[in-house]
Structure formats: C-alpha cells, structure tokens
Amino acid sequence: MLYRRFGRTELQMPVFSCGGMRYQYKWQDVSYSDIPADQQANLEATINRAVEVGINHIETARGYGSSEMQLGKILPQFPREKLIVQTKLAPVADAKEFRKTFEQSLSYLQLDYVDLLGLHGINTAELLEYSVRPGGCLDVVRQLQAEGKVRFVGFSTHGSTDVIVQAINTNQFDYVNLHWYYINQWNWPAIEAATRHDMGVFIISPTDKGGRLYNPPKKLVDLCTPLSPMVFNDLFCLSHSQVHTLSLGAAKPQDFDEHLQTLDLINRASEILPPILARLEDAAIASLGEDWVKTWETNLPQWEQTPGQVNIRVILWLLNLATTYDLVDYAKMRYNLLGNASHWFPGNKADKLNEIDLQPCLRYSPHADKIPQFLAKAHQLLAGEELQRLSQS
Numbered sequence: 434m435l436y437r438r439f440g441r442t443e444l445q446m447p448v449f450s451c452g453g454m455r456y457q458y459k460w461q462d463v464s465y466s467d468i469p470a471d472q473q474a475n476l477e478a479t480i481n482r483a484v485e486v487g488i489n490h491i492e493t494a495r496g497y498g499s500s501e502m503q504l505g506k507i508l509p510q511f512p513r514e515k516l517i518v519q520t521k522l523a524p525v526a527d528a529k530e531f532r533k534t535f536e537q538s539l540s541y542l543q544l545d546y547v548d549l550l551g552l553h554g555i556n557t558a559e560l561l562e563y564s565v566r567p568g569g570c571l572d573v574v575r576q577l578q579a580e581g582k583v584r585f586v587g588f589s590t591h592g593s594t595d596v597i598v599q600a601i602n603t604n605q606f607d608y609v610n611l612h613w614y615y616i617n618q619w620n621w622p623a624i625e626a627a628t629r630h631d632m633g634v635f636i637i638s639p640t641d642k643g644g645r646l647y648n649p650p651k652k653l654v655d656l657c658t659p660l661s662p663m664v665f666n667d668l669f670c671l672s673h674s675q676v677h678t679l680s681l682g683a684a685k686p687q688d689f690d691e692h693l694q695t696l697d698l699i700n701r702a703s704e705i706l707p708p709i710l711a712r713l714e715d716a717a718i719a720s721l722g723e724d725w726v727k728t729w730e731t732n733l734p735q736w737e738q739t740p741g742q743v744n745i746r747v748i749l750w751l752l753n754l755a756t757t758y759d760l761v762d763y764a765k766m767r768y769n770l771l772g773n774a775s776h777w778f779p780g781n782k783a784d785k786l787n788e789i790d791l792q793p794c795l796r797y798s799p800h801a802d803k804i805p806q807f808l809a810k811a812h813q814l815l816a817g818e819e820l821q822r823l824s825q826s
Contacts, residue, residue, distance in 0.1 A: 434487025437677045439633035442585045442607050448671055451483040452680035453493030457500035477507045482686035494521035494553050501541035509543050521553035521589055524563040524570045531570045550583045556592035556776040561600050591777045597623040608633030614643035615669045628675045636679045650759035656712045667695040672702035720757040732797035736780035740789035744780025752811040768815035783808035
C-alpha cells in the first residue's frame with residue numbers, strides 16, 4: 434500500500450480507503466440478532482482483507498443503516514492506533530440532536546473515539562449554516578474534540594462547487610470528501626481550495642459514480658487499453674498529488690483486487706496516461722464535434738434559475754457520456770434520480786419541455802438553438818423508472 438499525508442491532520446492515509454456503504458446488511462437500523470451470520474461474516478472478511486493489504490482507513494456513516502453496528506463487532510479487535518476510523522453525521526438545526534446522534538454512532542462502533550468525523554452532506558448553504566453558525570454542529574464537534582472523542586473534523590458533499598468552496602474557505606474543516614474523477618472534473622477548484630488550506634482530500638465513489646466501472650461498456654474498455662477503466666480512473670485521480678485517498682465501496686473481500694493493480698503504476702502515470710487521455714478526448718470530438726466538446730458548458734444557467742428547475746448541465750453531461758463512451762446504463766441511473774434525490778442530486782428531468790420556455794435562460798449560451806432538442810433527445814434515451822438514492826430504498 435502507498436500512503437499520503439492527509440493534509441493538516443498529518444495522518445498517513447492509504448491511497449485507497451474502505452468505504453462502508455456496500456457491505457452492510459440493511460439501510461435501516463436493525464437489531465444485531467436480525468443480521469444473518471453470513472452477512473456479518475462477509476463484512477468481517479472484507480475488513481480483514483482491507484487491513485491485510487494496508488487499507489487501514491475504514492469509513493462509514495450514521496446514514497448507512499446497520500454499517501456502524503456491524504463494524505462495531507470487528508473494529509475493536511484491531512490495535513486501535515493502527516486504524517483510521519471515520520464516520521459521518523448529517524448537520525441538523527438542533528445541535529443537541531447532533532450530539533445525541535454522535536453518541537449513538539460511537540456506541541455502535543464500540544470505540545472510545547473516531548479519528549475523523551465528517552459532517553455528512555453539506556450540499557446547500559442552509560446545511561453549511563447549520564454547521565458553522567455559533568451554537569451549531571461544529572461547536573458540538575469542538576466539545577467532542579476536547580473530550581477526546583473526535584480527533585479531526587471534515588465534511589462530505591454532493592453540493593455545487595460554489596457551496597463546497599464556501600465551506601472550505603471557512604477554514605473550519607481539516608478534510609473534505611467530494612466527487613472528482615475522469616468523467617466529472619467539475620470540483621477541481623474545490624480541490625485547489627482544499628490544498629490552499631492544507632486539507633485532506635478524499636474522493637467519494639470513484640468507481641460507481643465515476644461511471645459504474647465495475648461493469649464498463651466495451652467502447653470504454655477499448656479506449657482505456659492497456660488498463661481497465663477502473664484502474665485508469667484510479668491512476669488518473671492518484672496522478673494528482675492534491676488527491677490523497679479514493680474510497681472503494683467494497684461489498685466483498687475480492688473487490689479490492691483490481692484496484693490494487695494501480696499501485697505499481699503510480700510512478701509511471703506520466704508515461705501511461707497521456708495516450709489514453711488523448712484517445713478519450715478524440716472519441717468525444719469524433720462523437721460530438723470539437724466545438725460542442727469545448728464549449729457546451731459555456732454560460733449554462735444553474736438549475737435553480739431554469740424554468741421547471743431542469744438541470745440542463747447534468748442532463749447534457751449525461752447525454753455526452755452516453756453518446757461518447759456508451760455509458761448508457763450509468764447515464765440512465767443518474768438521470769432517473771433527478772427529481773427524486775433532493776439536495777443530494779438536485780434539479781429535474783427534461784420531461785416537461787413542451788410546458789416551459791428555455792430560451793430566456795439560454796440566451797448567453799452559444800448553443801441556445803440546439804440545447805432544447807438535445808434535452809429532448811436525452812429524455813428519450815435515458816428516461817426510465819424513477820430511482821431513489823440507496824439510502825432511501
């Protein structure tokens with residue numbers, strides 16, 4: 434395993450982390466007696482495998498149902514100083530409720546402290562306010578740090594880059610969990626801001642949200658040769674020194690194996706990546722045209738300023754991915770979350786275009802005349818059964 438300094442925490446963080454939202458039994462709290470023995474055995478085998486290969490950062494959340502409880506049956510078996518344990522709690526208006534929820538998490542984990550406590554889902558200005566205002570959730574975290582129950586505090590986010598940068602610039606957090614990978618590099622300014630503040634940078638779900646790379650389409654496989662799409666994406670992320678760790682949402686012990694192939698390649702990233710990156714860009718230009726590839730995002734409105742709150746940027750992005758790399762299943766999965774995932778994946782689908790006039794909000798786009806028909810095309814290609822986030826299932 435390779436390790437990187439996790440910003441000002443000074444923790445030596447493995448470049449892969451063991452994310453805790455795939456191996457748990459239920460997305461809801463259950464009694465431990467209700468957890469099937471084979472389910473718990475699989476979780477314990479997954480943790481043992483992670484630690485065996487040097488992945489000593491175990492990451493979970495109160496919102497991951499039975500994950501904390503199940504981890505609490507195995508984490509105390511390891512030397513405590515050898516593990517880096519993170520859990521996450523949603524910021525709420527009532528700081529006393531936040532404190533109570535943390536105590537429940539610590540009890541489930543059967544630990545005296547967590548190394549990292551993340552405020553889970555600072556996706557909006559309101560949730561940031563709950564976190565940083567006087568008497569808010571961060572004040573509770575400072576109390577917990579004084580009591581020795583929390584070492585470092587960070588936040589996770591699915592929010593807009595502007596909200597993420599605003600949270601980072603409070604200088605109240607030691608690290609950030611955010612999305613950033615080859616197919617979605619929008620949050621690079623947030624990573625740059627985190628670097629300026631010497632914060633740890635943890636990439637959320639690079640394999641699943643990065644294109645469902647555990648089941649890639651043949652076109653993407655061919656374009657990423659000689660690497661698999663999964664290893665390519667890992668190498669792309671880790672070739673940037675500002676990125677410290679990638680979360681691997683392992684569901685079973687074998688799920689680490691392909692990722693581990695990346696470790697021997699990191700020192701050769703500058704040699705290996707350029708030909709693949711060139712092929713991926715050429716494929717986009719061949720499919721979409723150079724003008725569109727280089728300017729499609731120019732002056733697009735935010736979803737909040739769009740009639741019907743249509744998330745134009747995300748919909749066009751998904752259409753681009755489906756068209757260029759055959760990431761149709763991924764695009765369908767993300768598209769059908771629109772309208773159902775609240776602030777975790779905001780905005781609506783393009784299913785009511787005949788009821789709204791988009792031209793005023795597109796007046797500064799160089800593609801104003803094309804975008805409505807592209808949105809209609811995206812809806813025709815991607816619409817299907819409405820989906821919910823896993824934690825809502």
